[in-house]
Amino acid sequence: MELHWHGEADPNADRAWLIRHLVFETGKGLVAGQWGAGKTFGVLDMSGSVMTGEPFAGRKVMRTGGVLFIAPEGAFEIPVRLRGVVEGKLRGASMARAAAGGSPIDPDNLPFVWIEECPPLTKAGSLDRLIATAKTAAAEMDRRFGVPIVLVVIDTVAAGAGFEDENSASETQKVMDAMGALSRETGAFVLGVDHFGKVSETGTRGSSAKEAAADVVLAMLATRSEAGEISNTRMAVRKVRGARSGYEIPYNLEVVTLGVDQDDEPVTTCIVTWQTQAEQAPQPTKAKERWPQSLRVFRTALSTVLIDDGKDAWPFGSEGPKVLAARVSALRDEFCRAYPVSGETAEKQADAKRKGFARALKAAMDRGLIATREIGGVDHVWQVPDGQE
Template identity: 25%
Template sequence: MNARTETLSEKGQAALAYAGRGWKVCPLRDGTKSDHLTGHGGYHNATSDPDQVRKWWMQWPDANIGLNLEASGLVVLDADTYKPDCGWQNYIEGREAPWTLIQKSARGGTHYIYQAEQGVEYLGKLCQGVDIKHKGYILLEPSTFEGGQYRFETDDEPEPCPDWVPRKAGAPEGAKQTVTEDDRLLILHRLADAPNDLSREDWVRLCFALKHALGDDGREAWLDFCNRFPGEKKQGEAERVWDTAKPDGTSNAGTIFYLLQTPAQKAVAPKTFNLVAVGDLEYRPPVFLAEGLIETETLGLLFGDPGCGKSFLAADLSLSVATGEPFHGRAVKQGTVIYIAGEGHNGLARRFNAWAQHHGRSLKGVPMFKSERAAQFLDGASAQSVTNAVRSLAAKVGEPALIVVDTLARNFGGGDENSTQEMGQFIAAMDDLRSNWPECVLLIVHHSGHAEKQRARGAMALKGALDFEYRLEKEGDALTLTNTKMKDAEPPVDQVFALETVDLERGGSSAVLVEGEAVVRRVRLTATQMLGLTTYKTAALAHGVWDDGAFKGVQLEDWRAEFYRKHTGDTSEAKKKAFQRVRKDLVDYGKMTATDDVYLACDPAVSLEILMSGTDGTIPGHVPS
């Protein structure tokens, strides 16, 4: 990073990085989606010229970042996954959604960012609650809107836009079929089995969607559907509605699948709640899924930065359990494994095969099963469908010993990870899933916090619900697994791995975890932790506690006041939480000690800097102890 870049704000540096990828960006007023700061022309003024980008964000350091999609060669599926009527999950059922760059919007929606096909125009609507954005723009991380922030869920390059995203280019005018043959057959199957409990408004919506999806060939299917039921929805009225329907692209296959949900999909039966007398509870010695690392009957979390190797470790553990292979020298309890993958399906297949090749094993007959798509655990119907699928499989191959949810973000559903209420709903869904199989371990794979790398991202309610938690951190070639919570056992010592490349027999390559060498690790402080240390020094100069010329520390209240003054939190509560975390982290890292609310830096260099800061021979800010 050069000196010119360092003077830019966080948003300015992000905008410059996007421009470096060839993306066309433009500034919008902080907290808005439409107030363009460049005046006439709006997002059409977007550029990838670094000098112009630098000039804009030097002038408006807090400006949001707009991305001109068409000019950048991108198309986005903008799914309102936080809305209950969003048709995204129904639409992609049975389709392969490529692993691509994904961003969460400020409201909790999801942006699936793909490479646009040259010379192609896209329809404006995919299905209910999902827009196709190409001629227009979106905001990019770390832009803000309505109190929320845009943030990337993955750090991948955009993949080519899937074939099942409808195009305008070359499409003939008129009522022709706009869906694939597989979708046509699935629609006809759903129509044949669907009950007619639709309101008149939804009945008309279904007609519009069918005409758009199937064209004139759908007329007979529509009339057959309506003729099965009495009343106004019989032949004459059905014919009139069909003949006057004018498809406009706002309803299609996804709308059909949403409207034709079965009663079981619409309403999930609640679980029973039982009570057990304490005298009937049986105690037994701990049983480990992985010796010394993970007990059975637990809920746990593995977190770390993107690209640190989390999924490699989760795959390694899963295959060890499924095959009975020791996990890096630790015995495992062999059993069925369910891997609920939200991303990287092709990459996971390569990792599984690399593991098998490295260990000299065949994957044929191994009781490990991967989902074809992500779950949406905040949605009751989606969560129940996962449970039903695992129950069905367990009846054939045995109860699961391990269920992996990779990652939390991709399987969360339409909600906000930072919301205590919605995180609580996700935890309840995890508990409900695991409770079906008493011996099972449920492991969640998650990202570390944006600013606080030492903890997992999102609401703290998650950590409180866990039985165990591990952080995976990459430094150079070393991947260090550190236990950060062990509810009912002694925390294990750190375990160090490295990634070793494996050339696959059928082409391509992947990697596997091998034992690594421990490195001398320096604690890398976050920006907020650095602010805590800086404000500590400032408070020490003004209000330090001294005893006969020796520096004894800083009173908590003096340090807090200086931190609040410098911290950029929008509310006093935000400043309070940030200071509490920083204070705890610096003590945990061995940077500070605390005695009777007096904090003393453990680094002699810090104390010396404070001692030497006086230029007139007096002790700065001398407060007798």
């Protein structure tokens, strides 16, 4: 391992960026979000930017090159969606650049390559296979285009990981470590596309170790009606290690018609159009934060169990208020599945999880965040609404 000494590095050297103040030149990150919010459209838009040097979400691209897209989920959509980026954005950018005397872009021959499978990253030997494939792609990218691969996308992490238990912190750490190793071996930034959990407020699905290990976390958010209609689309910059975060960049999903099919029906896809003039700055921290960071796992478990196990209940009789309550035992089980612990034996790990749940339950009750009561001989729990604690 190489030793780095203080005083020998340039103290004025800037961070190395792929996209200034948003994505590092190397490292690992996540683009997560709800279904229908345009996660893959967003990463394909980013791909178009790093291949051509066009700005991404109003940010300057600092390093251009090729893209390796690993698509174990939805690979059949890549050609038409990439064509949408070309016709909806890059062809016009190419014409504008040529008119201004800039370096040419060939929108019909981009440095973009994809594979339709991903060896399960939690399994032995998979990382070596993936690195070998990436190096083969990089050599051919250099031969064809004379550029390095600067961005590797895995869409989606869940499909490529091979999780036995997605809530396992150790399995999640294996996947994030594999993404980091792939970045080091290729010299590219590795970006995983991931889903949010059942409750969008709790962030990326699975173990909290996922976002904790990432250098960058971007979230594609939207408001979705019960009918599935999408509105208020925006990208939240949840985390950029060592840089500004906590703000949102609005965008629209614009429909692009690419032609007609054999039945003369229009072939359409979407592109992302960024509304950078409406970018929202970080909001000041509210004076009163009801749920502290230390209760994040507990809050996620509570939200999940209220969806899966919750039922309408009248804990104080028919004259009292109706609440959505779940069994405390179900909450305990969900919390223990998601709560990362270390221990030499399974018995010690189980004991640590039990104590962690007891502490979290007491802390939530002391803060007035939850209430508990025996209903029908079984202990139940529910969340106390704002203003009623």
